[in-house]
Amino acid sequence: MAAVTVQRYLDDSHAHYVSIAHTPVYTAQETAEAAHVSGYQYAKVVIAKVQDVLTMLVVPACERIDLAYLQKVFSTKDVTLVPEKEFSKVFLDCERGAIPPFGHLYQMPVYLSRVFHADRAIVFNAGVYNEAIQMPYKYFIDLVNPDGFID
Numbered sequence: 001m002a003a004v005t006v007q008r009y010l011d012d013s014h015a016h017y018v019s020i021a022h023t024p025v026y027t028a029q030e031t032a033e034a035a036h037v038s039g040y041q042y043a044k045v046v047i048a049k050v051q052d053v054l055t056m057l058v059v060p061a062c063e064r065i066d067l068a069y070l071q072k073v074f075s076t077k078d079v080t081l082v083p084e085k086e087f088s089k090v091f092l093d094c095e096r097g098a099i100p101p102f103g104h105l106y107q108m109p110v111y112l113s114r115v116f117h118a119d120r121a122i123v124f125n126a127g128v129y130n131e132a133i134q135m136p137y138k139y140f141i142d143l144v145n146p147d148g149f150i151d
Contacts (some may be wrong), residue, residue, distance in 0.1 A: 002019065002100075002127050002128065002131055002133065003091075003093040005093050005094075005106075005127070006102060006126060007126075009102060009143070010133070013143055015135060015139055015143060016139050018133070018134045018135070019126065019131055019132075019134075020123070020131065020132040020133070020134055021130060021131055022034035022130055022131070022132065023130065024129040024130045025130075026097055027061075027097075028061035028125075029042075029061045029062060031061070032061045032062075034132075035123050035132045037121075037123045037134075038062075039061040039063075040061075040062060040115060040116075041060070041116075041120060041121065041122060041123055042060065042062075042122075042123045042132075043059070043060065043061070043101050043113075043123065043124040044058070044060070044125075045124075046059060046065050047081070047082045047084075047087045047099075048065075048070060048079055048081055048082060049079070049080050049081075049082050050070075050078065050079050051074075051076055051079075054082065054108050055103075055108065055109050055111065056103035056106075056108045056110045056111070057111050057113075057150065058110060058111070058113060058144070059113040059115070059150070060113060060115050060116070063115070065081060067079060067080075069151075073150055084096060084097060090106050090107075090108070091127075094127035095127065095128050095129050097129075098125045098128050098129050099127070100124055100125050100126060100127050100133070101125075101144060102143065102144060103144075104144075109148075110144055110145075110146045110147055111148045111149065112144060112148075112149055113149070113150055113151070114150065114151050116137055117137060118138060118141075119137070120136075120137055121134050121136055121137065122135060122140045
């Protein structure tokens, strides 16, 4: 079952989604494979600190984070990737490493990759190792309401 915060948010929002049960996996790319979707369709969450503010980056599972690029995006050299042990307390209802892409539910700004396609579904962690959520991107973008976009 999805993390309580995410499940409640999706249900309260009357979101159009499908839950995908899969064998427990621990990386975004493995989860994409287990859910039978492309790494470009599967959204992984990376947490960065931008000028001392924890910030959620939502990017395709198959892509890597370029710190120099992020420094340009945020117009500051004060951008670092945050080790999981430093932010896991924020996501108390989620299994470690299975963070869903709804930063505002956890009081965190969200920046979303422009790589995701409006005419496709997007798939992401449900907060647990053995479940993913799939929904049309057009509904996802409204639910996430990102603070900005990254390329």
